[in-house]
Amino acid sequence: MAILSLLSSSSRTRLSGLREPLRQAGLSALLTRGAPPPLHPHAPTTEFSSPGGHRPPPLDWASVGSRTISSHVGTSLTQYGSRNHALTLHKRFYQTLRPQHPYCGPRASIATSEAHHSVNDPSEVQRRAFGSAAKSIQRNPAYSVLNSDDVSYFKSILGDNGVIQDKDRVAVANVDWMGKYKGASQLLLLPKSTNEVSKVLAYCDSRRLAVVPQGGNTGLVGGSVPVHDEVIVNLGGMDKIISFDNVNGILTCEAGCVLENLSTFVENEGFIMPLDLGAKGSCQIGGNISTNAGGLRFIRYGSLHGNVLGLEVVLANGTVLDMLTTLRKDNTGYDLKHLFVGSEGSLGIVTKVSILTPAKLPSTNVAFLSCNDYMSCQKLLLAARRGLGEIISAFEFMDRQCIDLAMAHLEGVHNPLPLSPYKFYVLIETTGSDESYDKAKLEAFLLRSMEDGLVADGVIAQDISQASNFWRIREGISEASVKVGAVYKYDLSIPVEKLYDIVEEMRSRLGDMAEVLGYGHLGDGNLHLNILSSKYSDNILAQIEPFVYEWTAGHRGSISAEHGLGQMKAEKIHYSKSPEAVQLMASIKKLVDPNSILNPYKVLPQSAL
């Protein structure tokens, strides 16, 4: 059995033409049984026959039955990390399937927690080893179990092509991008219109069948995969762009549109998407909105709460809530769309989106700098806000360990500052309307910073491919960290002065047990703390949690800056929100989804519901 991973070269632009056919190929792999997606002749592929040396011990394939995953996951040509932008076509996509647990024997229609956590299954032991420090979630017996009548009904609504029971394809949809969370769903639905979504949800509500809305499945907190046997409703088939107002830059599209495709489309019209993240090759706009994704352009264009003008949402009982306005200003009543932005699919399924797109500015400059210590990074941020002001469009930082990791594990990257022994690196991007003015401004700012001792060394990209290389490094850190073996990811909002302290604390706590990386959107006060080890272990987890959450809460930070709560932090909300607030959230959930069928076991703690 081959685990196919698709690696792309670092060029942001070169593979733009390949993205769509590959994505289509991946999508058609999902839709057509068995046929692997045709590989584009230019896409370099590497086939691994077994997990690499650093990965958790491979399953004993001999003892495991003959059913293995044959569909190659072209669908999640995932880019992970974060980044940008008008440099248009940067892609990096990478997907490695961790060894999937093949389902042997006849399928029982009930996946009980016992069967799920079978002791004999090494991958379950692996997963259990990760999850055992966290409470294992019991399946709520109030939910019905899927039966063949249900399947027939779905087939009558969605057609045979829209109802997937094929074990391999359902198995793929059951696992998240990191391979950390795996559900036991037996049914994958692919609606093609809001009407279909509405009928499906109405039925599930009446039958009390739990549902997981799924988009690109690139989330990092297990929010897009089932916990038990919830029915997966994947919106990837709803990928039409409905309209584009090219005077005001207002895009209306369906929720299943892949972010990168939307980017390409609006860039053709002279606009850009207000958000950009490493996962753009696979993530869908509906998911971005449901998770209030942040990303690399946040510092310039702000949050989706500000950029989303309207939504069309289907509620749990099938009601279609049409709030799809394209007006910039509309103060009539309560602004309900904000409830759904960031609700992680627990209040409704987003089916259509209208979003404001900023104008594409012609001049982009990227600089890659090294700093001696974290204090310089902070001062540089402050200086950049003053010295670069209106043209700054990204300010990212990473530590030396991140660079080393990226160099070691990513293909086609080279270190822009190879002789630099410094401990911190900063990536600054500016976007403006006048190329020479911006470049002069950036150069002057950087030279001044160098004289002031804030910047130790740095390079400025002279053309788009150099800039792509810098971004590849920053966006590739997440991808590289997955390659080491086990990664514990934390996404924290912390006051900027204290941001790096947690990284150093974790280093002293973990010592040789694991490697700690700190990087993130310094401009937004958002740290991505990654702890890497060759395999998951309770020891390591015990050192990390709940210390990280308590530390963050102690500094009045957020335990989830942009990734959301999902499964991973469902019981942790009290670290960042007051009990009264959580109570009100639970009331809203009960009001909008009384049978609690939408994305259960996630976001809010069980005790509140």
Place this chain on the structure above:
Amino acid sequence: MKILVAVKRVVDYAVKVRVRPDRTAVDTASVKMSMNPFCEIAVEEALRLREAGAAAEVIAATVGPAQAADTLRTALAMGADRAVHVLHDPDPARPLLPLAVAKVLRALALQENPGLVILGKQAIDDDCNQTGQMLAALLNWPQGTFASKVIIDKDKQKATVEREVDGGTETICLDLPAVITTDLRLNQPRYATLPNIMKAKSKVIKKVTPSELNVDIRSDMEVVQVDEPPKRKAGVILSSVDELIDKLKNEARVL
């Protein structure tokens, strides 16, 4: 020994190029312009030769409008010692052609007396792949084109060049002074570091005009029209072998 490197300002290779609505030229109005990638490799090679001690000075030169000075600044920021900017702002219907550039570079070479002239093998906007060869002929100097490796022997005043040819790699030995054009695999160009950018501010860019060099670069060619290639038609998905045979017979008429 001096090394003269010629660089060209072109549309950045990552940009999706479009034709102007009036179909007279490619749209360069608000697209990002950068140094030609092969010219970057040429500059890098010149710098490496200087660092290895084979040369004393690297001079960057370009022929183009006022904005082409940016490209020279990039070359200086990479580490070139000084630059020459031959000002020429052609009207789009009569663009600058390789023969004209070769004549200008010849004039510069006769002035500067470099031991080596390094150019990129071709520019990514016109893909001519002519300038280096024409320059060598005008100067009557040997040429090593599509270089993937360059070794200079200062004492013997020879250059050994490995060339990428269709059949593989050809190694030739040239007497200096010579013209070399660079291919992709020659090296990986360095980034412009801040300290070098700072130093570059004090480096000299000499401005000259073609008439000062006694070169006539009037273009013999006039661009009449520029069109995009015809859009690829979508393929047709057939449902059976019979249909395929039918189409091959009746529509494509190849059977």
